Amino acid sequence: MRFRKALKTLDTKTRAELLELFDSAAGTLGFSSLSTQPASPLDTEAAVVLVAYLVGLRELRLGRFLPVLLHWVRARHHLLHPAKLLKMAHALEAALGEQPPLRLALHALRATDPKKFQNFRPEPLSAPFYAEPRLAALVDQKLEKEGYYLDLAAKEGFRVPKSAFVPRTSDLLSEDVLLTRNEQLRHRLLHGSGWRSDAVLLLRDFPAMTASELSDTLMLSYEPAHRLVAEVARYRSLGFPLSAEGGAS
Amino acid sequence: MKPIDLGLIEDFDRHLKEKGISYSASIIGGAAIMLVADGQRATGDIDSLQRIPDNVRTEIATFAKARSLEPTWFNDHASRNFKEFVGKGEEIFATLVFEGKALKLYTPSFKTLLLSKIYPMLDRPEEGKDFQDIEALIAAQVVGRKELEAAVQAFEDNIRFEERDLLKASRELASTLRAFIDETFKYDEK
Numbered sequence: 001m002r003f004r005k006a007l008k009t010l011d012t013k014t015r016a017e018l019l020e021l022f023d024s025a026a027g028t029l030g031f032s033s034l035s036t037q038p039a040s041p042l043d044t045e046a047a048v049v050l051v052a053y054l055v056g057l058r059e060l061r062l063g064r065f066l067p068v069l070l071h072w073v074r075a076r077h078h079l080l081h082p083a084k085l086l087k088m089a090h091a092l093e094a095a096l097g098e099q100p101p102l103r104l105a106l107h108a109l110r111a112t113d114p115k116k117f118q119n120f121r122p123e124p125l126s127a128p129f130y131a132e133p134r135l136a137a138l139v140d141q142k143l144e145k146e147g148y149y150l151d152l153a154a155k156e157g158f159r160v161p162k163s164a165f166v167p168r169t170s171d172l173l174s175e176d177v178l179l180t181r182n183e184q185l186r187h188r189l190l191h192g193s194g195w196r197s198d199a200v201l202l203l204r205d206f207p208a209m210t211a212s213e214l215s216d217t218l219m220l221s222y223e224p225a226h227r228l229v230a231e232v233a234r235y236r237s238l239g240f241p242l243s244a245e246g247g248a249s
Numbered sequence: 250m251k252p253i254d255l256g257l258i259e260d261f262d263r264h265l266k267e268k269g270i271s272y273s274a275s276i277i278g279g280a281a282i283m284l285v286a287d288g289q290r291a292t293g294d295i296d297s298l299q300r301i302p303d304n305v306r307t308e309i310a311t312f313a314k315a316r317s318l319e320p321t322w323f324n325d326h327a328s329r330n331f332k333e334f335v336g337k338g339e340e341i342f343a344t345l346v347f348e349g350k351a352l353k354l355y356t357p358s359f360k361t362l363l364l365s366k367i368y369p370m371l372d373r374p375e376e377g378k379d380f381q382d383i384e385a386l387i388a389a390q391v392v393g394r395k396e397l398e399a400a401v402q403a404f405e406d407n408i409r410f411e412e413r414d415l416l417k418a419s420r421e422l423a424s425t426l427r428a429f430i431d432e433t434f435k436y437d438e439k
Contacts, residue, residue: 034258132377171294
């Protein structure tokens with residue numbers, strides 16, 4: 001999926017198309033679900049950003065997956081590529097405006113691993129966020145009693161009480177199963193979660209991919225994308241094939 | 250719209266059939282809403298309203314292990330607060346929503362299904378899912394004004410003896426739901 005291109009068409013998709021996209025993204029991350037089947041995984045960071053966007057669309061009625069997303073980022077944060085996630089998050093907001101569920105996920109990541117996600121400092125929301133605005137009065141009563149989720153300051157704008165979103169282990173596939181299904185994540189175990197790891201895998205599967213396409217897909221600047229394409233091309237030209245795990249065979 | 254994949258439920262049905270076990274459950278929660286309201290998505294758990302018999306519980310665990318699922322994917326946690334939203338003498342096997350070879354899933358009356366969504370709003374008002382599930386039932390034309398009003402009335406009848414704090418929140422919720430019903434059905438005849 002070319003992420004930049006996908007962003008341009010998101011707000012033109014039908015409800016059915018958006019739900020299908022949600023199924024793919026949720027399947028990529030290994031959300032356990034009665035209503036989805038394993039499909040070809042998307043890019044991991046794209047899946048996180050898309051799920052956050054889609055759970056925020058009230059007409060899709062996917063609110064039950066916001067706690068699952070927050071659970072996922074807290075439990076699987078070690079598999080994420082912070083710089084890529086941040087770039088994709090910024091691109092989504094630049095295209096479609098403020099996304100409270102996405103910002104909450106970024107806060108959750110920083111709370112979970114402050115060192116790895118030290119740059120995750122979303123701006124405070126421009127308007128208070130209630131997952132269910134019609135129950136704002138009840139939420140406010142809870143906030144008064146227990147304080148804010150993740151100990152966020154009130155000025156951040158998330159009207160979410162501290163005890164919200166209790167994680168349920170049954171909502172996520174185990175890490176073993178997730179890694180069995182998702183090659184990109186499996187590959188990161190070996191090669192680390194960096195641009196090169198994702199690029200090598202893409203260039204193995206799509207040998208004709210150009211630097212511009214790689215840049216669009218990974219939200220990587222053109223220069224480093226061009227360099228990676230050239231390096232992989234040189235590796236291949238020397239007669240070394242890329243193995244099933246994307247490294248030298 | 251692409252039909253929802255019920256693979257997990259169908260596979261469990263086959264598993265029970267192979268073991269020679271027949272089982273009928275009355276369910277609530279996201280799975281029930283998904284089965285009655287087309288296009289709704291559900292997480293991976295099924296909530297039975299009644300205690301699951303030991304032989305079925307064993308097979309749930311065996312199936313879960315083979316599929317790398319949590320053994321609680323099919324659970325009876327809701328049976329603990331069953332009396333909260335199921336009226337005395339009420340039929341809980343009201344609507345058949347899945348019929349396999351060995352497994353049958355029912356939902357209780359729609360009033361009960363609605364109450365199973367209304368009560369949790371007191372504990373988790375910050376989560377959108379309960380209100381959204383009610384909206385899904387309305388969108389699927391499974392419930393209308395009459396069923397919603399009956400559910401809110403039953404809720405109000407039950408909260409009269411609650412302690413002060415809870416009573417205040419419960420009244421607030423009932424009032425919100427009544428406003429929601431009026432807004433949703435403003436063009437319908439009463």
